[in-house]
Amino acid sequence: MSTPTAAIDCGTNTIKLLVTGPSGEALAREARMVRLGEGVDSTGRLSPAALQRTFAAIDEYAVLVRRYGVDRIRFCATSATRDADNAEEFAAGVATRLGVRPEVLAGEEEAALAFAGAVEHLGIDPDRAPEGDVLVVDIGGGSTEVIVGTAGRSIPRAAYSMDIGSVRLHERHLRLDPPGRNEIEAAVADIEQALDDCPFDLAGASTVIGVAGTITTVAAGVLGLASYDREAIDRQVLVAAEVREHARRLVAMTVAERRGLPWMHPGRADVIGAGALILSGVLARSEASSLLVSECDILDGIAASLFDEA
Incomplete structure (x- = not known):
């Protein structure tokens, strides 16, 4: 080419x-x-x-x-x-x-491209995880993809697209600023139902990779960055309990408070609380002790597909 x-x-x-x-x-x-x-x-x-x-x-x-x-x-x-x-x-x-x-894209193809973009970029060694099980989580504005595959391979074994995302969940439930307790509980119920409907066990993977803007933005907060820094975020391994605690704090903030965070993009400030709730829910179901963050995602999978077709 x-x-x-x-x-x-x-x-x-x-x-x-x-x-x-x-x-x-x-x-x-x-x-x-x-x-x-x-x-x-x-x-x-x-x-x-x-x-x-x-x-x-x-x-x-x-x-x-x-x-x-x-x-x-x-x-x-x-x-x-x-x-x-x-x-x-x-x-x-x-x-x-x-x-x-x-x-x-159908949800399954979206998931496969996200998996390819994350796993190929990280170059995961199959020896890093027992049986090579990897769970990739991609939280978008309208949907969330969870994808299970084998380390060292770019094609996933199973994928599920959930009809929940940061924008969709925010518009559905989180109307107050900051969100009320009943609103948060309703959003969490939606997340739990979506996870209940997932046809495979998220706890089966020993390596969990998070991709896309919601997760990388939450990661910037956990790391306490002075500004959003793609290189500082990429490949970071975060403690899952710290991610979930940071998600709880984000949801409790007003939009103005979130916009004041040095690493927050203003276009994400209103919906990041909903996205953080989704991430927290997925981490709880996965029983992961840590989260590996990748700045490469579906976009990189799409780019790679152009070379595969050439």
């Missing part, structure tokens, strides 16, 4: 771009919080304002794609567009701006 490629991951809250060079090196990595899935859980539609924000970000990405001479683009859309009645309006807008139509 002689020219750069571009991977785009468009989720419920964030749209991300990774431009990769001929040797697989990252030439550009960008993220914009556009909240495409705002209100989808209640209305079933992508709102005009959300579409406008997302298209503005895609226009910026189109400039970068042309600047790097990209000849192949894979644009993947996840939870918000799976659920929206007017997804065709979104697809047409993407095609006009980038010349490709978005692939709306």
Whole structure:
């Protein structure tokens, strides 16, 4: 492959771009919080304002794609567009701006790409964990994927996509600022029900890897960083009990208090409490003593797939 490629991951809250060079090196990595899935859980539609924000970000990405001479683009859309009645309006807008139509990923494919992005990046040695069991957790705005596989292999053995995410759960339950006790209990009940429905045992894996913005942001807080630092977060091993305690503190804060945290992106401050509750629930079910954090996720899996197809 002689020219750069571009991977785009468009989720419920964030749209991300990774431009990769001929040797697989990252030439550009960008993220914009556009909240495409705002209100989808209640209305079933992508709102005009959300579409406008997302298209503005895609226009910026189109400039970068042309600047790097990209000849192949894979644009993947996840939870918000799976659920929206007017997804065709979104697809047409993407095609006009980038010349490709978005692939709306099924939850299982989304999970497999997230697993590949995390595990290949970390280069996990099968000897690190008994029987090589690895659980990858990817908390998005609209859905959460839990994926079980074998260390040293990029293809997972089992995956489950839960219809809970930071934006969806926040809009559903956490309306007060800070959230009330009854609201938090309702959100936790939703999480527990989703975990009850998971067809495999999360406690079966001895290595738990967390990916995507909710988890990396929580990790920044546990580490007490002075600002969000991708390199300082990547590959950190955190004590699960400390992660869960930090999640409890985040949920109890007001949005203004969260925005005042030096490592918090303002576009994530309102929904991070819901995402933290999901992470806490998954860690409790997994019975993990620690959490390995990866800055590589589904976006990196999408980028890798372009090389696999070449």
